[in-house]
Amino acid sequence: MPDWSYHGIFKPLLFKLPPTISREFIHKGMNSIASLPFGIGPRIINFLGREESSILIRQEIHGIDFPNPVGLSGKIDPLLSGTRAFTNLGFGFIEIGPISMEMTEKFTSPIVDQANQKISFPPKIESIGIEETVKKIRKLKKKQPIFFRLSGNYHEVVYMLKKLDSYADGFILEANFKETIKQTNKPLFLVTSLVNEEIIDSPFSGLLLEHSFEEGSLVEKIKSLRKMGYHGTIIASGGIYEPEQALQALDSGANLIMLTDGYIFAGPGLPKRINEALVDRSSIRPSPQAGWFAYWLFGLSILIGGIIAFILSITTIILPYDEIFLNMKRQTIWAFNDRIMLFMAHDRMTLAGTMISGGVVYMQLAKHGVKWGLKWAKQAIDIAAIIGFLGIFAFIGFGYFDWLHLLFWLILLPFYLYGLYKTRGIRGTPASKNRRNDRIYKRGIYGQLAFVLLGFSFVLGGVIISFIGVTSIFVSTDLAYICMPKEMLQEFNENLLPVLAHDRAGFGSALLSVGLLVLTMSLWGVQQGNRWVWLTYLIGGLPAFYAGLYIHFAIGYTTFIHLLPAYIAFVLFLIGLILTYSFFRKQY
Known part of the structure; x- marks a missing residue:
């Protein structure tokens, strides 16, 4: 049980119970997790606490x-x-x-x-x-x-x-x-x-x-x-x-x-x-780790891809190969129902913002973590990258395979594989300037809890959006915004739904991947004095939140219930930044 859950959730409840009852309750609960078969229990404990x-x-x-x-x-x-x-x-x-x-x-x-x-x-x-x-x-x-x-x-x-x-x-x-x-x-x-x-x-x-x-x-x-x-x-x-x-x-x-x-x-x-x-x-300081720059280039490529996708989302929205698949020009879609194009812009801009944010986090983890031999930073990159690569299969849930995405991943793959190979021997563990249970530390714990919840919410949101993308495609507020049922869209162009599903599943996959980056960094990378972690949250978070919130207001898709998860995530983001500011920046 890490401190963010102990102090933020369990301790206030446990201290209200008789000592032996609270002790046995928490010990038996932890023991049950540790006893899960096939080594799952210890892996869960290590994932949450990194010990x-x-x-x-x-x-x-x-x-x-x-x-x-x-x-x-x-x-x-x-x-x-x-x-x-x-x-x-x-x-x-x-x-x-x-x-x-x-x-x-x-x-x-x-x-x-x-x-x-x-x-x-x-x-x-x-x-x-x-x-x-x-x-x-x-x-x-x-x-x-x-x-x-x-x-x-x-x-x-x-x-x-x-x-x-x-x-x-x-x-x-x-x-x-x-x-x-x-x-x-x-x-x-x-x-x-x-x-x-x-x-x-x-x-x-x-x-x-x-x-x-x-x-x-x-x-x-x-x-x-x-x-x-x-x-x-x-x-x-x-x-x-x-x-x-x-x-x-x-x-x-x-x-x-x-x-x-x-x-x-x-x-x-x-x-x-x-x-x-x-x-x-310790007087021993690690030397730069070979292979970190390949991971950094991997993140830079995703960042550049996100910037290109952002520019396209505010200009042409769809690309020539989309038009070929649809057998229809974008002007025809604009004339039929402009909200279809705006809805596509909404999905593609949120994907672009997520990619830019993910690229920043990858680059920061590579430069400040992997470079100095931190095993947790390498594993955070590996987990998110592998899920991101597998996400390409979500794109074809409705029969539309995006060759540009495939080309993009083929460009990324050599950078990732080289970094994966060269850093396979990383064993370093983090250091921390923390010495006291002072107010700065306690505030930092609650800030960490906010970031962990943010990471979990991104992961959950990515899973849900990907699932929707390969099944129903839309939620009720989507169809209310477009002002058309799925049947009418299908009747207008039978290939339109696969393109929309591709966008939705692609965004869900990217959100899942970036959510894993945020979650693992929040679980494993919160050590006092690591200013780069706070800057990673700040600089990495702004593109995704800006793109995600801006496009909704720009196209008039402001249904409160639809935007509520984004509002909650943004509040968690701000709480985490405020509460961890002194914790990450104070040096003892």
């Missing part, structure tokens, strides 16, 4: 490979109802537990203090017991290291160690049973919230240092441990609500960090934000 980690922040500790240093505390999911989902949310490791021998039958609910952003977890642990834990872990597809946190007396802990050893990368113990070290060759970590000499001399592989509101700053504790000469691994748990606090903990000497209540209040996007901040701090 891969950069190789720049990968590290090895105790022989364990951590994709990144950000983990999730088991206190967030004590019943393991969402563990399958959490493995797909970009964490570098996951804690499971505390685990007890038997299932906990009675426990107090966590207490959520929204004012102070604090969760008081129950003193008596929630646990499904060791046997049920093993059953669930057996079904888990492991994607990152897993640490098991064990609670109980010495004999219980030893039993659980042996039971879980084959699934574990490490263990976290709540009690100082030094003898347990001999029971496993996996690293053992001792839970503590105190800093003293006994801890310094601990024989364990490391410490899980827990944050406590009553016992002072976690960062100061980490510093104290290092000053006192502690050389073991430190996992800092809790007290991290924003990327800056995570960076401070790591800079102070923590090797790993583990999110607890901060994950609930800041949102599920917190690990991604921390990872992007770590990449941003």
